[in-house]
Amino acid sequence: MTHPRDWIEVRKEGVWCKPGDFYIDPMQPVHAAVVTHGHADHARAGHDHVFATPETLAIMRSRYGEAHFTEAEHPMPYGQALEINGVRVSLHPAGHILGSAQARLEYEGSSIVFSGDYKRRADPTCVPFEPVPCDVFVTEATFALPVFRHPPLEAEIARLLTSLTQFPDRCHLVGAYALGKCQSIICALRAAGYQETIYLHGAMVRLCELYQTLGIDLGPVAVVTPDNAKTLAGTIVLCPPSALKDRWSRRLPEVLTVAASGWMRIRARAKQKGVELPLVISDHADWDELLQTLTDVGAPEIWVTHGRDDALVYQATQMGFTAQALHLLGYEDDSE
Template identity: 50%
Template sequence: MRADQILHPTDAGLYCPPGDFHIDPIRPVARALITHAHGDHARAGHGAVMATRQTLEIMAIRYGEDFAGQRQVADGPTRIGDTTVSFHPAGHILGSAQIAVQPRSGPKIVVSGDYCRRANPVCAPFQPVPCDVFVTEATFGLPVFRHPDPAGEMVRLLASMVEFPDRPHLIGAYVLGKAQRLIVLAREAGIAGPIAIHGALQRLCDYHAEQGIDLGELIPATAADVPAQLVIAPPSAFASPWVQRFRDPVIGFASGWMAVRARARQRGVELPLVISDHVDWPQVTATIRELAPEQVWITHGAEDGLLRWCELQGIPARPLRLVGYEDEPE
């Protein structure tokens, strides 16, 4: 059986005929395997969903307990139709996983979803999984993207807080994964006092704490006189009246896209923090070299740049050109 007979793109997303399931489908399907709970990969309305326990629990928080007809926790290799599937840590956010698909006969395919090779204190590290075909994201799949050490970005944040002690620092961060990672990085950098959070972050921060991730003292950012110099909110909050309660704030944003200074200027970001939960160019190319798959399939981003790199390395590659995936919607 050829790889494209095991898994191929459709209007609904990646489909596996021998297992009769989709991976991260963008519309409701009968059976979905979900890599992680970001809204551009995990949607409600499927007949059945298989994912890690944490991903299923986060989906229930975000979409309600009835987000799918049935749920199944991914726990070890599982037979589905004429395939065996298994879930392996992706290092992206809490509960994130790569999905390995092994047919009865034919190549083994690993769908990485979104993944990161840099240490992330709020989730399990990426686990390299040997495979014949590796499906990789290319969110930052251009040589210009070389993300700095997050600890160094936190040094910049602390320096700004020292330089402007009377100005609240409002940092935009996606509500799931990035916000909690930013809080832990701030704690590791020495911020011991209360950190204020927008109400949209509360339930997911509570869930991370329930999973044993120490976020320290968090207080609601509900008043103009919040007793915390550091405030974390979803990016959408900065376009709402909520931000007007803060006097002369330093506006920041934590994202890999802050490496593009034009994006920071367009958003009015005074303190861009280049902190990404995706692989950058050195990480994605190093991962492909490490796995040494027979084929690379590329999706979610700058497909053409990574396609050209694979060609120069003599690695057969193809773009999947899936639609409907982007940064976590806010």
């Protein structure tokens, strides 16, 4: 039996599985890539072979075009294992966004799980996280400080709806990631009984259509156009975070700036961005979920990737795990 540290390496392209000769979420085009989910800092175009869930592949096609790979796509439904050069690879739900997966690698009797990005709370747009037994568990640490405790999604959505009744003449412009966050907010609004048309920035339309095709019902949505923009007082408009302060937003009437992100927990951070209604809505695990996950997975050894790894390594060690930081450059610290 060989320990994963002997067959996993961090290279400049990303995390590399030596015997399998493939990368996990590589940042540059490579021969073979296992892609955990469709966010741009994990899924890049131009690999020869791409191994991912059918949903993630659909997202990549939608973002990068049908020819995002040079040789072949290898759809891997959750739970179905595949051998790549003698390494047994399987994907398991991560609960992060539609199609997001953890990658389990098994080689010569030892196993490692790359969780990618994940969360533990319910989300109608994706399959919930599944703890997968393994020898080494690789966890993200985006919100790995005990100050990060995400409130229930319903409570944050209720705050948005309250504001809409309090300021019915203002256009509520919500900055949210176009992939995943946008659709889970729409679903949560529907679950809270909001039936009105929800308006979208042009950059979000294609992904919303894709979600609808994949069976996620978003209710009535429409794109913001130069013609209808002036009439959107009192409505909810979703746009990518970068468009909140863009010239694009000027055409909207009496904008009330809303942002949906785990970072909105930190007041100064929200205020600095000029956000008037910060919603703490995240598709990453908060501190409690991270710790719960270490316990649920039960792997004796923990590797910590992007984020606040110092606090999580410290806490995991206190909890009796062997823990170390794995400094992965290139993953965006602000990836939501």
